[in-house]
Amino acid sequence: MAQTFGACSQVARQLSRKLEDKLHNKKNIMKIILLRDKGVHRSVQISRRVLAVSAGLAFLCGAVFIGALSLYATSDAVDAEVVAEWQQKLIEQREEVETLQRKSQLQSAAVGRQLASMQARLLRMEAIGAHMADAADLQGNEFDFTTPPAQGGPVAGQQKAMDWVDLGSEIDELSSQLKRRELELSMLDQVLVNEEITNTSEVRGRPVTWGWMSSPFGQRVDPISGKNAWHSGVDFAGREGSDVIAVASGVVTFAGQRYGYGKLVEISHSNGYVTRYAHHKSLLVETGEVVKKGEVIGTMGSSGRSTGPHVHFEVLKNGRTVDPARYVSAR
Numbered sequence: 001m002a003q004t005f006g007a008c009s010q011v012a013r014q015l016s017r018k019l020e021d022k023l024h025n026k027k028n029i030m031k032i033i034l035l036r037d038k039g040v041h042r043s044v045q046i047s048r049r050v051l052a053v054s055a056g057l058a059f060l061c062g063a064v065f066i067g068a069l070s071l072y073a074t075s076d077a078v079d080a081e082v083v084a085e086w087q088q089k090l091i092e093q094r095e096e097v098e099t100l101q102r103k104s105q106l107q108s109a110a111v112g113r114q115l116a117s118m119q120a121r122l123l124r125m126e127a128i129g130a131h132m133a134d135a136a137d138l139q140g141n142e143f144d145f146t147t148p149p150a151q152g153g154p155v156a157g158q159q160k161a162m163d164w165v166d167l168g169s170e171i172d173e174l175s176s177q178l179k180r181r182e183l184e185l186s187m188l189d190q191v192l193v194n195e196e197i198t199n200t201s202e203v204r205g206r207p208v209t210w211g212w213m214s215s216p217f218g219q220r221v222d223p224i225s226g227k228n229a230w231h232s233g234v235d236f237a238g239r240e241g242s243d244v245i246a247v248a249s250g251v252v253t254f255a256g257q258r259y260g261y262g263k264l265v266e267i268s269h270s271n272g273y274v275t276r277y278a279h280h281k282s283l284l285v286e287t288g289e290v291v292k293k294g295e296v297i298g299t300m301g302s303s304g305r306s307t308g309p310h311v312h313f314e315v316l317k318n319g320r321t322v323d324p325a326r327y328v329s330a331r
Contacts, residue, residue, distance in 0.1 A: 114171050118178055200249040200293040201270040203327050207247055207313045211238025217323040223307050232321045233314035240309035244277050244298045252289045262304020265297050278312035279304050
């Protein structure tokens with residue numbers, strides 16, 4: 001606006017100079033006659049220089065007024081356009097912010113789901129690892145799955161926070177590694193379980209925790225009749241009420257009273273093996289119950305055809321009795 005005023009002033013000064021130059025060649029005095037009613041008149045003399053200056057000033061004022069109006073109208077239009085442009089930019093920026101917020105929320109939700117899945121896999125791996133450590137008879141301070149592994153070291157270089165892209169890639173890679181490790185641990189655990197089943201279902205060991213072998217398998221002099229008779233098992237004498245244990249894992253197929261055996265426990269194992277434990281004082285298992293190797297199944301007694309507290313132990317292979325001595329010594 002100041003520039004417009006300056007331009008108008010310059011034009012007015014130029015016009016005033018031209019008018020003054022034209023009037024300078026004539027007389028410097030100009031007479032103006034004023035007429036009234038009834039023919040009366042009056043004359044006024046004005047200097048031509050004054051008249052020229054007055055005309056220039058009038059023209060200058062008009063030019064300034066017209067320029068101001070034009071500038072005002074133009075400034076209003078410019079201001080309206082600028083405001084509209086900024087409003088549009090604000091709307092676009094608001095939409096961009098909302099889009100970024102939605103993307104951030106979706107990424108956070110996806111990362112949360114991945115972390116939940118990884119946490120579930122980690123818990124399963126910890127359970128498998130603990131089971132394997134127990135099966136392998138590892139000490140608690142040798143390999144503890146419930147505590148994070150010890151690690152550390154000096155920091156090399158400048159540290160910086162990970163961006164979303166790097167973080168997502170790391171999580172995907174870690175998830176893949178967890179899947180592979182979970183599968184490997186599951187397979188290894190299955191191998192150990194199968195090996196444990198094989199080992200525990202194999203008939204071997206003594207049926208008592210305390211005692212000694214008092215009668216072998218085969219022909220012997222019967223302790224009650226005094227005649228030669230066939231003995232289908234081995235006897236382990238000991239203290240009355242001491243523990244009688246299963247020599248292998250299996251299913252109890254009989255637990256009760258049987259003629260000659262007294263209180264008897266019969267356990268069926270894999271590969272066609274059956275073991276019998278007779279003359280108990282009391283039974284601690286029932287028919288149909290699953291027992292593990294080394295589990296207490298009763299207490300030593302003298303029920304049935306017996307001369308004192310002992311355990312009559314038999315081993316059957318495919319329905320035929322075999323000498324238990326080699327299974328006892330195989331422990």
